[in-house]
Amino acid sequence: MKPLVLALALLTFPAASHEVITDSLVIDHPYALETAATAISGAGYMTITNTGTEPDRLLEVRADFPRVTLHGTRTDAQGVIRMSPVAGIDIAPGETVTFATGGSRVVFLGFDGKPFEEGQRIPATLVFERAGEIPVEFWVEPRDSGMTGHHGE
Secondary structure, three states: OHHHHHHHHHHOOOOOOOEEEOOOEEEEEEEEEOOOOOOOEEEEEEEEEEOOOOOEEEEEEEEOOOEEEEEEEEEOOOOOEEEEEOOOEEEOOOOEEEEOOOOEEEEEEOOOOOOOOOOOEEEEEEEEOOOEEEEEEEEEEOOOOOOOOOOOO
């Protein structure tokens, strides 16, 4: 009886992490941070590990927003780190790419008065060169959450 009670209790608590596993990729904990009511964009984060033997490339992210882009960082001649759109993100075999504040990210543009709110789920499709289309959900977390295991922005 105790194992059944424990199992039922665990089902009542949301998981702190989620992942999608394919033949060659592990997409771990896609999440976004809640945004201000006046925000016009928000960012999505995750880690992607290529467990296969061939390189892959994240080409785009599709979601129900006017525009969704991939952003990366680059350092200019003066040593200033700048965010800018990128055409794709390469993931070598055995490599893990981390989308995090201060680095690569998914940018959702055109909120139209509907900011990200804690607890919201954002359905999206990651489009890879080799792995194809992989559906995921970005979980919206509070900015001050200690549960994310990620650095706050």
